[in-house]
Amino acid sequence: MRAKFIHELTEKVVAIEKKLNKELEITLLKGREHQEQKDQLSKQLSAFGRQNMDADKAMALLSQSLEITKAKLRSAQDKIMLLTDENRFILQEKAVIQGQFKQLQASLCL
DSSP states (O other), X not given: OHHHHHHHHHHHHHHHHHHHHHHHHHHHHHHHHHHHHHHHHHHHHHHHHHHHHHHXXXXXXXXXXXXXXXXXXXXXXXXXXXXXXXXXXXXXXXHHHHHHHHHHHHHHHO
């Protein structure tokens, strides 16, 4: 009777060990899967970090280019204003000269 009891306990222990070993295998497998996912996410995060740095650099260059373009635009606008003023002055001088020419013509015809 005692041998039967020991045999039953041994079978239960063996069954529990098998069950625990199976759970251990599953847990280790899940642990490896999680580690792989973690490694993959870490690589993605690193790639996103590099992309972010590249985007920051590109944005800085574009911002600098924008400021240069704005400065050139202001310079061109100033030059346009200057040329417009010069043109207005030249048109006034032309009108004066034309008026003087008409007076001269009129005085020569008399």
